[in-house]
Amino acid sequence: MTKERLIPLIVAAALFMENMDATVIATSLPAIAADIGTSPLTLKLAITSYLLSLAVFIPASGWTADRFGARAVFSIAIGVFMVGSIGCALSSSLSDFVIARILQGVGGAMMTPVGRLVLLRSIDKSALVGAMAWMTIPALVGPVIGPPLGGFITTYFSWHWIFLINIPIGLVGIFMAQRYIDPIRSDHPERFDLVGLVLAGVGLAGIAFGLSVAGLNLLPWPVVAGLIGVGCVSMTLYVFHARRTASPVLDFTLLRLATLRASIIGGFLFRLGIGALPFLLPLLMQIGFGLSPFQSGLVTFASSAGAMGMKALAARIIKTFGFRNIMTVNAVVSAVFLAACALFTQATPLLLIMIILLVGGFFRSLQFTAINTVAYAEVETAQMSRATTLVSVNQQLSISAGVAVGALCVESTMAWRHMTTITADDFAPAFVVVSILSALSAYFFWQMPDDAGHEISGRKAIEISSRKGAEKAAAKTAVKTGSEATEDARDQRLG
CATH class of the missing domain: 1.20.1250.20 (MFS general substrate transporter like domains)
Structure with a gap:
């Protein structure tokens, strides 16, 4: 296989x-x-x-x-x-x-x-x-x-x-x-972004979990709002952190x-x-x-x-x-x-x-x-x-x-x-x-x-093939058109 x-x-x-x-x-x-x-x-x-x-x-x-x-x-x-x-x-x-x-x-x-x-x-x-x-x-x-x-x-x-x-x-x-x-492993692995992982993890967890429990009456609304709020703040901090991290x-x-x-x-x-x-x-x-x-x-x-x-x-x-x-x-x-x-x-x-x-x-x-x-x-x-x-x-x-x-x-x-x-x-x-x-x-x-x-x-190959076909057709048309023009000129001379 x-x-x-x-x-x-x-x-x-x-x-x-x-x-x-x-x-x-x-x-x-x-x-x-x-x-x-x-x-x-x-x-x-x-x-x-x-x-x-x-x-x-x-x-x-x-x-x-x-x-x-x-x-x-x-x-x-x-x-x-x-x-x-x-x-x-x-x-x-x-x-x-x-x-x-x-x-x-x-x-x-x-x-x-x-x-x-x-x-x-x-x-x-x-x-x-x-x-x-x-x-x-x-x-x-x-x-x-x-x-x-x-x-x-x-x-x-x-x-x-x-x-x-x-x-x-x-x-x-x-x-x-x-x-x-x-x-498979990288010969030069990048430095692990632990701070970014924590910020992104807290952000994703807060937002997703807060949304998932909203309306289920499992937690008070202030707690739900707090989870979503903490998640949004953490993701915002991550965005700023990511800009300064290689x-x-x-x-x-x-x-x-x-x-x-x-x-x-x-x-x-x-x-x-x-x-x-x-x-x-x-x-x-x-x-x-x-x-x-x-x-x-x-x-x-x-x-x-x-x-x-x-x-x-x-x-x-x-x-x-x-x-x-x-x-x-x-x-x-x-x-x-x-x-x-x-x-x-x-x-x-x-x-x-x-x-x-x-x-x-x-x-x-x-x-x-x-x-x-x-x-x-x-x-x-x-x-x-x-x-x-x-x-x-x-x-x-x-x-x-x-x-x-x-x-x-x-x-x-x-x-x-x-x-x-x-x-x-x-x-x-x-x-x-x-x-x-x-x-x-x-x-x-x-x-x-x-x-x-x-x-x-693989569509690129199709387009290239189509383009070549169009170019060949155009070339044939040009040759044909030239031949037709020659024949028209000959007819005019004969006339």
């Missing part, structure tokens, strides 16, 4: 474990909440705390991989994720579950970005789109089998067992990493690159909307429509199956139409399918729901492939560690924000309707809001240059 396929598949083992874990939890959320004595909306802290832990610790991933070697960091990260999974399975309270999820987040914070860094440093840019597709195809198997598998285990056994699935997967990932990944943990100067800037800002908005879907949809299916976790998982399966179908075509589509055109149009199309979820009622046939989710997953998968790939189109090799760190933090924080926005919309609808119990009608406004946010990303993708990412998509 070639390097362009082997390395993406190794990285995909970690993504498989992480993605399946996330979808399993979303499907089993109501059952877990009932067992540990809390509400499903309150248990969103378990999702938010995991994503928050990722956002806080990801900034250290690039430097850690450069300093200690990607293989060692990748393997240890998988081990930490496995320990956190065991902790989740043994949890008997909300606090236990949240702590275990935070530990999982520490492992995931190193596992995914370091794996992506290995891919970027091992694969030529011209083969990057194909490599990204190979990496994400196995990773998408997790979301495909996660919902029905998690629903089946939760319905017929116990939700505790869904986390133990990660153990054999993690062991396979560690084995593959030790055998096939080179211990090697900041979050290098915002990379945003000068047009493709990376579009991937960060546009990608944040797109993921913010789409990130709410795995949280809202299972709750709608189970609490709103009364489906079992297994039935809900089978419905959610359609969205992931659609994503799987796109991966084989993504590289060809992007090569044909270009990053800017595809990402601009597809952002709106994906948002429309997300908004369609607001029309789901108990009378809507499940087959129709699954078809809408299937087609929507097809377009969302194309968008994610394009966003994840074009981000590195202009990034130099020496900047890859900083770029992967910035992209990973943005990605996780946007998904965390999506969960928070989705839950806040549901809570706000309940308060407006003076309801104390969640019903199916409480979800429609949330789907509309997050779909609008996703659609707004199209503006930032349109701001990219016409030739954005042509080197990595």
Whole structure:
């Protein structure tokens, strides 16, 4: 097997474990909440705390991989994720579950970005789109089998067992990493920005956690406002600190690159909307429509199956139409399918729901492939560690924000309707809001240059070939025109 396929598949083992874990939890959320004595909306802290832990610790991933070697960091990260999974399975309270999820987040914070860094440093840019597709195809198997598998285990056994699935997967990932990944490290690692890590960590934690608990009545409003305020102040201090630091943990100067800037800002908005879907949809299916976790998982399966179908075509589509055109149009199309979820009622046939989710997953998968790939189109090799760190933090924080926005919309609808119990009608406004946010990303993708990412998509070669063809055609036309003029002159002389 070639390097362009082997390395993406190794990285995909970690993504498989992480993605399946996330979808399993979303499907089993109501059952877990009932067992540990809390509400499903309150248990969103378990999702938010995991994503928050990722956002806080990801900034250290690039430097850690450069300093200690990607293989060692990748393997240890998988081990930490496995320990956190065991902790989740043994949890008997909300606090236990949240702590275990935070530990999982520490492992995931190193596992995914370091794996992506290995891919970027091992694969030529011209083969990057194909490599990204190979990496994400196995990773998408997790979301495909996660919902029905998690629903089946939760319905017929116990939700505790869904986390133990990660153990054999993690062991396979560690084995593959030790055998096939080179211990890639930088010969001259940069100085670690500890002050920046603390400031950014406190800032991200305060803002994300404050937003996630707002409206849940878990903490007094002054405390919530204080968390958000401290987070904003800390991030402001970090921005000033980063300007005076040669090697900041979050290098915002990379945003000068047009493709990376579009991937960060546009990608944040797109993921913010789409990130709410795995949280809202299972709750709608189970609490709103009364489906079992297994039935809900089978419905959610359609969205992931659609994503799987796109991966084989993504590289060809992007090569044909270009990053800017595809990402601009597809952002709106994906948002429309997300908004369609607001029309789901108990009378809507499940087959129709699954078809809408299937087609929507097809377009969302194309968008994610394009966003994840074009981000590195202009990034130099020496900047890859900083770029992967910035992209990973943005990605996780946007998904965390999506969960928070989705839950806040549901809570706000309940308060407006003076309801104390969640019903199916409480979800429609949330789907509309997050779909609008996703659609707004199209503006930032349109701001990219016409030739954005042509080197990595292969479209540049098409344009060169087309240009040469046009030049040859023009030359033939010129010769033909000259010949016709000569013949006309001859006819005139003969006349």
